[in-house]
Amino acid sequence: MPLPSRPTGRPLAVAAVALATALSAAGCGAGPAGTAGPAPGTGAKAAEKSGARAPETAEEKAPAAQRTPAPAGGTEAEWVDRFLASVEGTRKAHSVTVDAAMRGGGGGRKATVRMSSNRDKECRTTSSFGGPGTVEVLRTRDGSVYLRLNEARLRELGEADPERLASHIRTFAGRWMAGDPASAEIQQGLRLCDFRELVLASVPTRDQTGGIAAKAARTTVNGRAALRITTAKDGIGISVDFAAEGRPVLLRMEQKGGDGPFVMVFSGYGEPVRAAKPPAESIVTREAARRALGR
Template sequence: MSGFRRVASALAAGAASALLAGFGAPAGNGIEDESARVIVDRARAELAGARSVHMVAQVQDAAGSTVLDLRLDVNGNCAGRVGLPKGGGSAEMVKRGQDIWLKPDTAFLKSQVPGPAGEDAAALINDRWIHGSAENVLLRGLTQVCDLSGFQRKYAAQPVSENLTKGGTATVDGASAITVTGRDGADTATYYVATEGKPRLLRVEGVENGQRGRADFSDYNEPVPAGTPPPQESVDLSDLR
């Protein structure tokens, strides 16, 4: 084999090896060998440092189940959906900067605006998006829902006070995880922390103050979709008052 052919063959073999390596399983991060406290602290640190995240949360209480499915970032942008308990309906929502769009279904509108006024609102909106400012008092609650930085300050960055016990392995949406369970009086929380790639918090579930909840976290640092509803499919909030 000529020198050129030998070099070409070696380059081809190296390229093939690199390509196959790219399809290999993610490398283990060794977090499962750490103490329960270190596992939870590192996972919460990952969440506290995230620039954006996809959060799917569900809370069950006496009123029923409230569901939140949002992609949100530290700049206050978000996009997703919220569902209310006991037939309260659901609404899509988009926040970009200081602008908020909300697309409620009829059940959502009637649960928030009871009586004939709800019927009138549904007819006026006519399956369009409601557009308003984040500073509007009626939309202020949605602004807080989209505040990843606030969530990080109040939850992700705060130390855990529970007594922690390391558990076994689990799978969250196809990702391998190690579990840690914390107990603080009657409250319990189980943390699922990724054992491949970065030790990110994938799920936390448990009971607090009698409310059962679960939150899944994925797509760390993936940008929030930048698209906003077109003007022809929106109605300004000021036109509804």
């Protein structure tokens, strides 16, 4: 997400690829056969409500933000200080929720995800892939991992045999499955839990922020006053919104153009992450899973 005086979209593009890879692992490998599973969640709807809309409809409907050389008439150094403080505020927050929406290049399939995580390693993600199907991943404080799919996702996975599909739905739909945290597939899916770190690793250092005030603007994110800095190069535009008042944190990021346009909205700072172990009666037993899979 570089915002130097000679802008480039490369670091943020790398972060977008990481998001796409993690989403792919969470969705394409998610199913009873891979012990991957999602839950009827609010990923796509939550993303829409929080402002993480699909990139092609992400234009702000409000009047264009008023241009200003620096926040509250301050100096460029003060603007940069606020931006870097917001990056650090997001990095140090005990918990945060990220709603993201992205498409593949050429108008490909839209993916949405809601990720809530905290410093206690608790994490909950809900992903969807252009349809009503959802995949939910839950990581508890002790590192245990559970997955859940809804019926729509089970149908999206394309089981051709009607009897097997019916068995999968009876056994797995809306119920949790224990995952092996050491498996490569689960580890890949859990990258979503650490996406905050992937993004923040891409932010510029102080000596890379020269000239950002020249493309600075005032805006709002979900009703909260924000400052926006933008950069563009090679047909890729990047914007970052951060809090103008109160606690300095990131509020929104967007990429337009390129192979993976996306929108990310940050919220829920300091709020609880509800990632307790599911009740025993809602967890599919190994025996039930083996029977449903014909093993």
